Structures are given as structure tokens and as C-alpha cells.
Amino acid sequence: MRPLFIRALAILVYTAMVEALIATPDIAVNSTLMFAGPAPQPWTGLKSNTSTNPSTTSYTSGGASRLAFYVPTWSTNPAWLTFYKSLVMIGIPTLVTTNITEAIKHPVVLAYEAFTGTVSAADATSWTNYVSGGNTLITTTMTTTNAQMRALFGITSSTTNSAVREVIMLQNVASSPDSVYMSQFDQTDTRDSQIPLWGTLVNQSFPTVGYSSTNTSVVALGKYALHATPTATEATFLSITLNKGSNNGQAIAFGLDIGKYIGLSQGNNTWGIPRGYAASYEPGYDSFLRLIKSIYANSKGYITVWPVPSNMGVHFVWSYDIDASDSWAGAVTVTQSLAKLGGVGTINWQTKLSKDAYDINFFTEYYGNISIVEAYGFMELASHSVSHSINLDKF
Numbered sequence: 001m002r003p004l005f006i007r008a009l010a011i012l013v014y015t016a017m018v019e020a021l022i023a024t025p026d027i028a029v030n031s032t033l034m035f036a037g038p039a040p041q042p043w044t045g046l047k048s049n050t051s052t053n054p055s056t057t058s059y060t061s062g063g064a065s066r067l068a069f070y071v072p073t074w075s076t077n078p079a080w081l082t083f084y085k086s087l088v089m090i091g092i093p094t095l096v097t098t099n100i101t102e103a104i105k106h107p108v109v110l111a112y113e114a115f116t117g118t119v120s121a122a123d124a125t126s127w128t129n130y131v132s133g134g135n136t137l138i139t140t141t142m143t144t145t146n147a148q149m150r151a152l153f154g155i156t157s158s159t160t161n162s163a164v165r166e167v168i169m170l171q172n173v174a175s176s177p178d179s180v181y182m183s184q185f186d187q188t189d190t191r192d193s194q195i196p197l198w199g200t201l202v203n204q205s206f207p208t209v210g211y212s213s214t215n216t217s218v219v220a221l222g223k224y225a226l227h228a229t230p231t232a233t234e235a236t237f238l239s240i241t242l243n244k245g246s247n248n249g250q251a252i253a254f255g256l257d258i259g260k261y262i263g264l265s266q267g268n269n270t271w272g273i274p275r276g277y278a279a280s281y282e283p284g285y286d287s288f289l290r291l292i293k294s295i296y297a298n299s300k301g302y303i304t305v306w307p308v309p310s311n312m313g314v315h316f317v318w319s320y321d322i323d324a325s326d327s328w329a330g331a332v333t334v335t336q337s338l339a340k341l342g343g344v345g346t347i348n349w350q351t352k353l354s355k356d357a358y359d360i361n362f363f364t365e366y367y368g369n370i371s372i373v374e375a376y377g378f379m380e381l382a383s384h385s386v387s388h389s390i391n392l393d394k395f
């Protein structure tokens, strides 16, 4: 069973409510009502508070084997918290720091939005020595013009080209040493090998930068495809670069702010970035996290506890929500799969039984598929009905 499928279901629940209304023509939609209330603030993160210095949080503790999440620009990048929480949830032991001297004690540093402006000569030298010492430096939105930093990442120039990009195409060249990271992405399944950037509901793509490189040691882990030609790789500009130097040290640059991407693609469902909302596999931002986890897990000094220690039993909780018309048939598929595996689960139906600040009632009927599920006799049937308030913060 694919644990990612369970994550995907959880992700889909986020977007399903709004998209179900949009995707289902037989339901009356009042978009004024639907998008009423305060604008969502996805990338401000969980319990976000831009005045919280990460150094004052409990996320700073842990040993030197952890991935160091270095976030000197925390005050202007509140999505650091979203990103940090996501790294922890995918199983990467992570420590947050704003102090470069602390960061370089760790074999892998994720320098989040750290090289977007001026980088001091002292810091550039520290990072160069860090990588040539056999360590791994990862960053997002590498746009600094500092020549030493550019040489370290092997990037000649970076360009913002955010209006027109469709997907990131993850690359896997089997003969390349970085295939150890990339072979996990199924190149025959575009949902797995391509990360969506295009917001279908806003007709624009998530902001990205593209990297050009003349250093032949640079490997493209990711390329882009433009919205106009979604199946062809964009020439010149790369989306994820890896530059390996001496002692296996490496510098890896992602061409976007992954923290914001996580918040926007899953938190602001008015953008419409996910390619499916129900009954389909949509790994979305998990692909970034899987890639970073693989880089970390192949680094020196990697220590972790696997989610399921050897020889231990495991319990799966199957919970399936019906939020969209496609999900009715999926409820039957899930039940049939569980019957084969000898599992049990819960189907949450009756999507909306009471009108609220955002939505009218919908999917309160349609008994056909539920009767099929019920006839199997082992599934729990529960109500999914929820009520949204625009005054949640005042409760």
C-alpha cells in the first residue's frame, strides 16, 4: 500500500470543498459568497506570527546529525514554519537556526531563501569551505549576484519567468550519480515525475526562477515546461540544479520558494494548482520533500528512526471523505480494495448538511454507491458534514 496515497487523500480534502462546487455544474455556486471573508493567508504558516524569531522557538534543539534549516531571513519569509513542519512530517530530523556558525556544524544545510540578496564575503567563504569539506548545501530561490555563491552553485544567471511555467519536470539520468535521488520518481507517470506550477483558477504560475549554467559539472535534477508547450522541456533555464565539487560536497538550488509553494498549493485553494481533487494520485509538494529526504538520507552522518521500526506491527487508518461527485465511485473502489486486503475503514459522506458562511448544502443524497458500500458489511459509514465560520479566530 502506498503511504503517499493516504497523504494524497488528506491533501485532497483541503481543496475538494471549493473545487467540488466549481467542478459540479448541477450545484448552484455563489462565488461572491464562496470567497467572502478575510483572504486566506496560507504562507504565513501554522500559528504564524512574523514577529516570532525561530531562534526563540523549541525547534532549535537536537544534535549535529540533523538537517539544519538555516533561516536568516525569517522576518520576511514567514513560510519558513510551513516548510519546517513539512520536513519534520516527512521524517527528516530537522533543527532550525539563524546562525551560520551553528548551521555549518551539520552535514546538510537547507538555507531557506538565504541567498536572495546580498551575501557577505565572509558568509560566501564559509559556504564555499563548507561544501568543499564534503557537505551538502541546499537552497531555494538562489538569486544573489554574489560571484562566489554563483560559482559554488555553478549558476551563471537566474531569471524570473513566473507568468508562464506549467510544471517542474523531475529528471532521472540512470547513469548519473544523482540517480540515487531521482530514481524514486516514476518517469512513466507524469503525476509522479512532474510538479504542477500552474494555478488553473488564477491563470498564472507559481513564481519561479530559472537557472542557466555554463559549468559542465552542473546536473539538472529538474527542468521546466512552459504553459504554452506543457510537454516540452524549457530550453536554457533549469529548475533544480546540483553542482558536485571535491570530497562529494554538493550545492543544490531549487528555483522556487518551497515554503510558499506548500502554503499556496495546498492552503490557498483559490489558486487551483493541484491537478486533481478526488479519486486520483496527486503527490504535489510531497515530491520536493521526498527529494530533500533522499538527499539527506544519502548524506554522511545520517541518523533517523524509520517510521515503522523493524518487525513492528503497523496500523493503517483508512478514512475516505466524499467531497466531490467523483468520490462516490471511489468509495466503492476503496471498499473493494480493503475487502481484498482484509482491512476496514470509514466512509464519510453527506458532504454538507448545513449552509454556512461559505457554502450551500451539497451531496446530501445520492445513495446508490453508499448502498453498495453498506452491503459489504464491514465499513463504517459516518457523516462528513462540516460548517465553516469566518469568525473562527474569535472562537
Ligand SMILES: *[C@@H]1O[C@H](CO)[C@@H](O)[C@H](O)[C@H]1NC(C)=O
Pocket (backbone or CB within 6 Å): 030, 031, 032, 033
Ligand atoms: C451571492 O451572495 C452575495 C453575498 O451574500 C449576495 O449579495 C448576492 O446577491 C448573491 N448572489 C446570488 C446570485 O445569489
Ligand SMILES: *[C@@H]1O[C@H](CO)[C@@H](O)[C@H](O)[C@H]1NC(C)=O
Pocket (backbone or CB within 6 Å): 039, 040, 041, 042, 043, 202, 268, 270, 271
Ligand atoms: C490566495 O489566492 C487569491 C487568488 O485567488 C489571492 O487573491 C489571495 O491574495 C491569495 N492569498 C494569499 C495570501 O496569497
Ligand SMILES: *[C@@H]1O[C@H](CO)[C@@H](O)[C@H](O)[C@H]1NC(C)=O
Pocket (backbone or CB within 6 Å): 049, 050, 051, 052
Ligand atoms: C506575535 O508574537 C509577538 C512576540 O511574541 C507578540 O507580542 C504578538 O502579540 C504576536 N502576534 C500575534 C498576532 O499573535
Ligand SMILES: *[C@@H]1O[C@H](CO)[C@@H](O)[C@H](O)[C@H]1NC(C)=O
Pocket (backbone or CB within 6 Å): 099, 100, 101, 102
Ligand atoms: C552563533 O553561534 C556561535 C557558535 O555557537 C556563537 O558563538 C555565537 O555567539 C552565535 N551568534 C549569535 C549571534 O547568536
Ligand SMILES: *[C@@H]1O[C@H](CO)[C@@H](O)[C@H](O)[C@H]1NC(C)=O
Pocket (backbone or CB within 6 Å): 200, 201, 202, 203
Ligand atoms: C482563465 O482562462 C480561461 C481560458 O482562457 C478562462 O476561461 C477563465 O475565465 C480564466 N480564469 C480567470 C480566473 O481569469
Ligand SMILES: *[C@@H]1O[C@H](CO)[C@@H](O)[C@H](O)[C@H]1NC(C)=O
Pocket (backbone or CB within 6 Å): 151, 152, 154, 215, 216, 217, 243, 244, 245, 246
Ligand atoms: C564547476 O563547479 C565545480 C564544483 O564547484 C568546480 O570545481 C569547477 O571549478 C567549476 N568549473 C568552472 C568552469 O567554473
Ligand SMILES: *[C@@H]1O[C@H](CO)[C@@H](O)[C@H](O)[C@H]1NC(C)=O
Pocket (backbone or CB within 6 Å): 325, 326, 327, 328, 329, 330, 367, 368, 369
Ligand atoms: C456511483 O457514483 C458515480 C459517480 O462517481 C456515478 O456515476 C454512479 O452512477 C454511481 N453509482 C450508483 C449505483 O449510484
